[in-house]
Amino acid sequence: MKLIIHQVFIFWFFLPFSAISGDHGDYKNLIFKGCANQRYPDPTGVFSQNLKNLFASLVSQSAQSSFASTTSGTDNATAVIGVFQCRGDLHAPQCSDCVSKIPKLVSKLCGGGGDDGNVVVAARVQLAGCYIRYEISGFPQTSGTEMLFRLCGKKQSGDPGFSGKRDTAFDMAENGVKTGGVSGTGGGGGGGGFYAGQYESVYVLGQCEGSLGNSDCGECVKDGFEKAKSECGESNSGQVYLHKCFVSYSYYSQGQGVPNIEPLSGGEKRQHTERTIALAVGGVFVLGFVIVCLLVLRSAMKKKKTTKYDAY
Known part of the structure; x- marks a missing residue:
């Protein structure tokens, strides 16, 4: 009977963690894409390389933080400004996993990946759990509430x-x-x-x-x-x-x-x-409490019975 009680409380302890850990399975789902119509002529490949360096930096930073803004390139004509952000309830490994999916999606969804000598001057790819947006230096800014x-x-x-x-x-x-x-x-x-x-x-x-x-x-x-x-x-x-x-x-x-x-x-x-976990944990706790009560009751009855026999 002691073994049963031990298993009940081990289950109670691990249930929230095991259930929550798999609850962000949809964070890599695509929500929307935003692609600039303009393409940047890039015959030397400088802009394309800056963009690759930018993505690599953002992906790297996503392992330590849920937000970062950085610039790649020193020439104002080819420098690229980029931002990533993860949803606030994602853990660091999930954030990094989410952000790392986006660089390949940018070329796939927006085109102009540099293979044809042209690069999209600005883009944003939004997944359920994170996004990356970038723009060439000097690109017209939009309102934060647009x-x-x-x-x-x-x-x-x-x-x-x-x-x-x-x-x-x-x-x-x-x-x-x-x-x-x-x-x-x-x-x-x-x-x-x-x-x-x-x-x-x-x-x-x-x-x-x-x-x-x-x-x-x-x-x-x-x-x-x-x-x-x-x-x-x-x-x-x-x-x-x-x-x-x-x-x-x-x-x-x-x-x-x-x-x-x-x-x-x-x-x-x-x-x-x-909410579901709270109900489940509550049920497990009640079950454990009932078992403890039964043990106490059984022990009391056994003691009473022993005392009775001793009296004879």
Whole structure:
């Protein structure tokens, strides 16, 4: 019987780690690509080499941090500026794995990889868990709140109180990114405000690029949620990617579980998994408690029985 109790508590200890560790399986899914129409004539291959060096540097840095910005090349005419960032709930190995997939995708998705003597002057590839963007030095800058991509759920919540719950969750995230608030387990470290949390039936996530300060981050996320409301309306889920931040939300109704976002963001899946884990761990704890009670009861009965025999 002692062996059974030991196994119960070992299972209880390892369950959260083993379940959560495999919960980011979708972080390498492609969300969108942005490719400049301009090509840079590169007969000498200098720009192409700078771009390769830039990618190598970003991939290398992704093993230690979740955000980095760097420049490759010393000549302003051929220098390349690049940024990578990972979602705030990814651990360092996942971040590095995610970022390392992007360099090959840039050429595949945007073309102009240098083999024909031309290189795309600016590009961004966004995966579910990370992105890389680069641009040639002097490339025109865009607003940090320019909307690049949005995805809205096909279903509506059907809850009369949905708008109020969603807006409260949005306010929580707006305040949370200013202090780098993270709900549940996180990893990766690095820059950029990140928040993942829940208000009643609404899961919400927001993150800013590491170059933004707390105040600017809050304003960017606020703008993202405003766009989510105007673009997605009463949809039960939505994702909005701006130039310098992104936001995501998901509503679930009682008894239905978390609805499927197409694709469901890893942060939201993590929240649902943690809720499931809490229930499982609670069940295991109750089972362990019952076994302990049975042992105590059995010991007491045995002692009582022994005492009775001794009296005779």
